[in-house]
Amino acid sequence: MIFPAVRRAIFFLAAPxxxxxxxxxxxxxxxxxxxxxxxFEVGGSExxxxxxxxxxxxxxxxxxxxxxxxxQMHEGLDIRCLQRDKHGEPxxxxxxTADGMVVYFNTKPSLSNYGNYIVVRHxxxxxxxxxxxxxxxxxQPGLKIGQQVKAGEVIGMMGxxxxxxxxxxxxxxxxxxxxxxxxxxxFAAWFTKSSPGERNDHGEWNGQNLNGLDxxxxxxxxxxxxxxxxxLNFIRSQTELCRVLVRATNFPYLKRYPMLVLQxxxxxxxxxxxxEIALNYNGIAFALMPRAASExxxxxxxxxxxxxxxxxxxxxxxxxxxxxxxxxxxxxxxLRKLELLTY
Numbered sequence: 001m002i003f004p005a006v007r008r009a010i011f012f013l014a015a016p017x018x019x020x021x022x023x024x025x026x027x028x029x030x031x032x033x034x035x036x037x038x039x040f041e042v043g044g045s046e047x048x049x050x051x052x053x054x055x056x057x058x059x060x061x062x063x064x065x066x067x068x069x070x071x072q073m074h075e076g077l078d079i080r081c082l083q084r085d086k087h088g089e090p091x092x093x094x095x096x097t098a099d100g101m102v103v104y105f106n107t108k109p110s111l112s113n114y115g116n117y118i119v120v121r122h123x124x125x126x127x128x129x130x131x132x133x134x135x136x137x138x139x140q141p142g143l144k145i146g147q148q149v150k151a152g153e154v155i156g157m158m159g160x161x162x163x164x165x166x167x168x169x170x171x172x173x174x175x176x177x178x179x180x181x182x183x184x185x186x187f188a189a190w191f192t193k194s195s196p197g198e199r200n201d202h203g204e205w206n207g208q209n210l211n212g213l214d215x216x217x218x219x220x221x222x223x224x225x226x227x228x229x230x231x232l233n234f235i236r237s238q239t240e241l242c243r244v245l246v247r248a249t250n251f252p253y254l255k256r257y258p259m260l261v262l263q264x265x266x267x268x269x270x271x272x273x274x275x276e277i278a279l280n281y282n283g284i285a286f287a288l289m290p291r292a293a294s295e296x297x298x299x300x301x302x303x304x305x306x307x308x309x310x311x312x313x314x315x316x317x318x319x320x321x322x323x324x325x326x327x328x329x330x331x332x333x334x335l336r337k338l339e340l341l342t343y
Contacts, residue, residue: 029124029231030097030218031151033133033177034158036082039216040223050078050174061174063214065281065317073282073317075212076132076178081158090137090173092158096149097131097177098122103146104205105139111201114176115161119205120149125232128256130210134176135161135168179218180210181235181284183340185252190343194336209340211284232259236287238280241311242321244330245296245303247274248342253285260288267292276305281315283337302338304330 038044049061059066061078081090100122109115114134122129137159149155158175160168168174184190187209191200200206213235222229249272254261267273267290274296278287307321307328320334330338 029122030131030179030215030222031095032079032219033095033097033131034079034082034092034175036079036092038080039219048080050080050172052172054171063212063216065315067317070315071317075180075207075282076134076176077215078172078174078176081173081175084170084173088170090158090160092175093154094133094136094156094158094175096120096151096153096155097179098124098129098151099149100131101146101148102143102155103130104202105143105145106202107139108201109161110163112207113162113164114207115163116156116159117176118143118155119210120155125230126259127231127235128182129213129231130180130182132176132178132180132207132210134178135159135174137161177215178210178212179215180212182256183209183211183253184343185256186343187340190340194339212282213284235260235284238278238284238286239311240278240287240308241281241315242307242328242334243276243278243305244338245274245276245291245305246338246342247296247299247301249274251342253341254288257285260286262287262289264290264292266295270294277341279320279337281311281318281320283318283320283334285341302330302335304328304334 036048038047041047046058049058051058052060052067060074063074063077065071066074081092083091085091100120102118103121104119106112106114106117114132116136116139117132117134118136118139120131122131133156136156138157140155143155158173160170160173162168185204187204187206188200191198191206218231218234221234270292272290273293274291276289276291277285279285304321312321318333319331320337321328322331
């Protein structure tokens with residue numbers, strides 16, 4: 001029997017620890033998808049990232065404009081394997097990064113650059129985030145679409161499957177891990193219209209419809225001793241590449257990510273005629289301001305309002321905007337991004 005005074009003492013001693021653990025869990029919604037945690041070690045990047053070749057730096061396995069001398073985007077993290085079988089093939093379990101629901105997986109490597117891959121839907125701070133795990137050797141037996149999974153639950157095995165012409169060699173075996181926003185529920189219809197004759201074997205879960213955030217920045221921010229990480233603040237604080245005006249008022253992104261829609265009293269009073277949208281260099285719409293007709297000049301469906309030239313110079317690989325003489329313009333890629341977003 002524990003006397004009341006002792007119980008009170010235990011409670012007051014344990015409460016700070018319980019509060020710290022609860023706070024830590026709340027502030028760290030995402031876990032590593034494998035047992036490789038070298039990202040947190042001093043100088044551990046080379047043990048964590050799988051570069052594109054032995055003579056290439058580890059940065060080529062990280063997120064961003066890191067390939068082909070900065071001209072090619074890599075929309076995830078290539079995480080090295082830690083264990084292999086007797087044939088040198090990777091055997092690392094791949095785990096769900098957070099609680100969520102399996103929404104898609106592909107078991108026909110020939111149909112995707114991702115090879116065998118899984119997409120899991122998570123809701124963090126009310127925000128829908130989709131994690132993707134690619135190049136898997138196999139999907140966990142029995143895994144089903146619609147199945148709920150817990151953070152740390154094994155969903156597959158690391159491999160090197162892909163349909164690219166250049167195979168993933170054993171020494172580069174890795175899992176491609178990405179954290180994405182979903183661009184448009186109507187992707188399949190948009191793709192059929194915009195790319196006639198091209199195949200889309202994955203419906204809404206085509207990689208073009210999953211727009212990546214940097215998982216490395218998120219994992220490092222979560223690991224900050226201050227314990228004040230907020231996914232919503234992380235998205236809202238993205239560096240702006242450009243600002244555009246779109247004459248569209250009813251597209252799925254607005255309903256999926258209402259927390260990114262800003263308040264505008266004028267549009268609230270007069271009605272919404274379009275949205276002023278801030279995009280980061282990867283094309284993620286992270287701030288959407290409704291605009292009234294009285295606030296919009298010109299009649300073009302898409303108008304480029306401003307460009308952060310320093311950001312375009314630092315991260316040019318998406319090539320969403322281009323400067324011709326003294327004028328900035330949206331490129332075909334930039335227009336295509338906006339067409340998909342607002343379809």
